[in-house]
Amino acid sequence: MSTTLSGRIGVALALMAIVFLPMLIGGQWMRIFTSTACFTLAAAAAAFMYARLNMVSLAQVALMGVGGWVMLRLNHGTALPFEINLLLTGVLTAAISVLLALPALRMRGLYLALITLMIAGGLEVIFSTYRFPNGGTGFWGVMPSAAAPFRRPVLAESDGAYLRYVIAVVLIGFLLIDLHRRTRPGRAWAMIRRSEAAALASGVNVTAFKAWAFALSGLLAGLAGGLLAGALGLLDPATFRASESVLLFALSVVGGAQYWFGAVIAAALYRVLPALFNNAGIDPNLTLVIFGAALLHAITTAPDGIAGQIMGVFRGLTAWLRPKGRR
Amino acid sequence: MKTTLKAMFLAGTVLAIPGVVLADTVVCEPGNDGPATGAPIRVGGIFGNAAPGDFSSATRAASAYFACVNASGGIHGRPVEYGVENDQWNPELAAQAAAKLVEDQGVVALVGNASFVEMSVNASYYARNGVMVMASGCAVSECFESSNIVSTNQGPLASSVGAAMYAVEDLGATNIACIGLAIPSVGNWSCGAVESYMEAQGLRASSVLMNPGAPDVNSSLLEAIASGADSILVNLPAGLGIAFLGAAEQQALRDVYTWTSSTPLYDVSVPGALGSYWDGALYVNAELTPLDGEGEHARHWRAVMDDYGRTDDPRDTFSQAGYLSARFFTQLLSTMDPAEIDDRAAVTAAIQGIVGYESDLICGPYYVGVADRHMPNRAGTMVRVSDGGFEVVRECYEYEGPYFEPLIEAERALGLH
Numbered sequence: 001m002s003t004t005l006s007g008r009i010g011v012a013l014a015l016m017a018i019v020f021l022p023m024l025i026g027g028q029w030m031r032i033f034t035s036t037a038c039f040t041l042a043a044a045a046a047a048f049m050y051a052r053l054n055m056v057s058l059a060q061v062a063l064m065g066v067g068g069w070v071m072l073r074l075n076h077g078t079a080l081p082f083e084i085n086l087l088l089t090g091v092l093t094a095a096i097s098v099l100l101a102l103p104a105l106r107m108r109g110l111y112l113a114l115i116t117l118m119i120a121g122g123l124e125v126i127f128s129t130y131r132f133p134n135g136g137t138g139f140w141g142v143m144p145s146a147a148a149p150f151r152r153p154v155l156a157e158s159d160g161a162y163l164r165y166v167i168a169v170v171l172i173g174f175l176l177i178d179l180h181r182r183t184r185p186g187r188a189w190a191m192i193r194r195s196e197a198a199a200l201a202s203g204v205n206v207t208a209f210k211a212w213a214f215a216l217s218g219l220l221a222g223l224a225g226g227l228l229a230g231a232l233g234l235l236d237p238a239t240f241r242a243s244e245s246v247l248l249f250a251l252s253v254v255g256g257a258q259y260w261f262g263a264v265i266a267a268a269l270y271r272v273l274p275a276l277f278n279n280a281g282i283d284p285n286l287t288l289v290i291f292g293a294a295l296l297h298a299i300t301t302a303p304d305g306i307a308g309q310i311m312g313v314f315r316g317l318t319a320w321l322r323p324k325g326r327r
Numbered sequence: 328m329k330t331t332l333k334a335m336f337l338a339g340t341v342l343a344i345p346g347v348v349l350a351d352t353v354v355c356e357p358g359n360d361g362p363a364t365g366a367p368i369r370v371g372g373i374f375g376n377a378a379p380g381d382f383s384s385a386t387r388a389a390s391a392y393f394a395c396v397n398a399s400g401g402i403h404g405r406p407v408e409y410g411v412e413n414d415q416w417n418p419e420l421a422a423q424a425a426a427k428l429v430e431d432q433g434v435v436a437l438v439g440n441a442s443f444v445e446m447s448v449n450a451s452y453y454a455r456n457g458v459m460v461m462a463s464g465c466a467v468s469e470c471f472e473s474s475n476i477v478s479t480n481q482g483p484l485a486s487s488v489g490a491a492m493y494a495v496e497d498l499g500a501t502n503i504a505c506i507g508l509a510i511p512s513v514g515n516w517s518c519g520a521v522e523s524y525m526e527a528q529g530l531r532a533s534s535v536l537m538n539p540g541a542p543d544v545n546s547s548l549l550e551a552i553a554s555g556a557d558s559i560l561v562n563l564p565a566g567l568g569i570a571f572l573g574a575a576e577q578q579a580l581r582d583v584y585t586w587t588s589s590t591p592l593y594d595v596s597v598p599g600a601l602g603s604y605w606d607g608a609l610y611v612n613a614e615l616t617p618l619d620g621e622g623e624h625a626r627h628w629r630a631v632m633d634d635y636g637r638t639d640d641p642r643d644t645f646s647q648a649g650y651l652s653a654r655f656f657t658q659l660l661s662t663m664d665p666a667e668i669d670d671r672a673a674v675t676a677a678i679q680g681i682v683g684y685e686s687d688l689i690c691g692p693y694y695v696g697v698a699d700r701h702m703p704n705r706a707g708t709m710v711r712v713s714d715g716g717f718e719v720v721r722e723c724y725e726y727e728g729p730y731f732e733p734l735i736e737a738e739r740a741l742g743l744h
Contacts, residue, residue: 026426026427026430026431027426027427027429027430027431028423028424028426028427028430028431030426031419031422031423031426032423035419035423124540125538125540125541128538128539128540128541129509129538129540131510131511134511136511142511143511144468144511144512144515144516144519145468145469145472145512145516146447146450146451146468146469146472146473146512147447147450147451147469149451159426231419231422232418232419232422232448233448233451234418234447234448235418236417236418236444236447236448237540238416238417238418239417239418239419271419275423278413278420284415
């Protein structure tokens with residue numbers, strides 16, 4: 001299977017980050033980058049749906065909340081190790097994602113986006129009403145007291161080791177998306193994106209492959225939510241508001257949905273930029289103004305986002321550096 | 328002529344300098360001569376300020392107190408460097424703020440923390456890192472049921488039980504409806520304690536909990552009426568509490584029930600917002616002593632805020648609590664060996680050893696101790712809305728109820744009860 005240069009660079013950067021990043025940063029940035037890595041996975045899931053199928057999902061952060069809820073419930077309700085809980089979290093969130101998406105599969109464009117937004121709104125109400133499990137009894141697992149301890153992976157109990165762990169899972173998530181892109185689902189999605197009627201006529205099971213995309217997206221969002229739960233030990237409904245899902249999708253467009261590093265840019269804008277503002281004593285809410293301007297810029301002049309612009313510069317440079325006879 | 332003008336200017340400047348110095352007449356103990364010098368003592372503080380509320384009042388007061396300490400000679404001659412972070416009610420930011428202060432800046436302790444969020448997120452982190460938090464604005468159970476956090480304020484549980492006690496003992500309540508937010512570690516926790524207290528008295532109580540995301544005061548009021556209560560205890564943030572009482576006013580329910588509230592409604596702006604309808608009919612629990620108290624520390628708090636705070640800093644209960652945490656912390660460090668005050672473990676052990684610190688801003692002694700829960704301030708004052716302000720209707724009284732029994736045992740062990 002052939003690999004692209006940007007893909008090889010991505011894997012190399014991820015491996016370098018796993019080895020070196022925790023050595024170079026302090027406690028605050030360890031947590032900021034852990035959070036950023038979690039949202040990178042969620043942004044990658046939203047971006048692949050948009051880039052491969054032209055489907056707008058405005059429920060990505062809400063699905064992260066589902067993943068976080070399942071992870072906390074499993075952690076407090078069972079004695080299973082972190083890895084098993086994380087895997088179960090991903091699978092269950094994927095199943096819930098498909099279940100929620102089934103009524104929406106006949107929709108396209110704006111209508112699909114609106115339905116996913118309504119799902120995010122519904123989940124927001126559930127999260128704020130029932131909260132996140134903290135070690136209590138019963139189905140909801142909530143007690144009016146201090147949260148029970150959260151079990152991190154045995155190999156990644158410290159913040160630095162956990163950051164490495166999260167980056168490794170994010171890398172696996174990206175490889176999973178790429179694997180899909182290169183195999184049968186990727187080809188089916190490409191046909192569906194061009195024309196559902198043509199895909200149907202070619203024997204592609206449109207409903208199944210759309211559901212498959214929602215399942216993959218839910219899996220990745222669930223893993224992201226589970227990892228975020230592990231980072232903090234508990235979760236708050238404010239993190240998973242419907243507006244956050246809209247913002248993350250908008251930033252995925254700004255970052256560039258077509259390229260893997262667009263999701264990294266989106267997550268960095270979402271979590272690193274406000275932290276930089278905060279450290280500089282500037283109100284981090286001002287980043288929303290920047291995000292709005294960046295979205296306008298992306299829609300009007302850069303449909304492939306910042307990643308597309310970087311790739312444009314990169315292509316221009318390689319063409320300029322290539323010997324004239326080979327151009 | 329020029330020489331004369333120059334001489335007058337110099338004379339004026341010389342005369343003005345003592346005036347500038349004398350303007351800051353407030354001295355904060357230990358009060359050595361001249362401003363503090365040398366390496367700073369690093370101390371942190373975390374507050375929450377974003378929708379739905381600003382809890383920065385406590386860290387502002389602590390900051391003003393430390394500025395006063397620094398101007399008065401510092402602690403062992405060294406200034407306090409007070410680093411303050413805003414968690415913006417965001418759990419991730421709360422965790423990042425704690426890591427920044429504890430790991431990156433190496434603070435010896437945190438003072439004046441006030442937030443809904445940060446204590447829930449960071450309680451176990453503080454315990455793991457062996458750092459103590461002398462908080463001032465605790466509002467969630469995790470804050471009181473943690474080994475490394477101790478607060479000068481009471482929080483919704485103690486304040487609500489205090490209000491319920493007053494309703495029973497002075498207003499004759501037999502069945503209380505406690506109106507709170509459906510946040511397990513806030514509304515469920517505090518109204519649950521009111522139910523336990525009433526049950527222990529052989530009386531009845533029920534919790535009416537609003538969805539914090541979409542609070543509906545009218546339906547909550549109807550639910551309270553349907554509960555069969557004869558007394559209603561408002562245990563809500565000030566804005567929501569005022570809206571709830573507004574709905575009750577529309578239904579002309581003032582004289583049908585007796586009305587009490589936990590501390591959030593003890594704010595100088597509340598009587599004006601409520602209007603004259605509630606004059607003499609609403610009783611509010613105050614976690615600390617009255618804002619216009621005439622005790623030594625009460626007057627000193629107002630003077631410190633006037634001289635070292637900003638004019639727009641609130642002068643409210645959290646401000647009193649922030650001042651008090653900073654004062655107790657300074658009192659402790661000034662008694663420690665100067666060689667140990669940069670050692671976090673030594674400072675933590677010293678804070679855990681605090682027993683019997685007193686102030687006229689709180690009704691009982693302040694203590695910490697090595698324990699899984701801390702709630703040293705569990706005696707308060709009851710005030711009544713009256714003539715656009717508040718009047719004290721019951722002086723300092725200690726709260727009772729099953730929740731406080733382990734705390735009373737701990738106090739007995741320390742010789743405080």
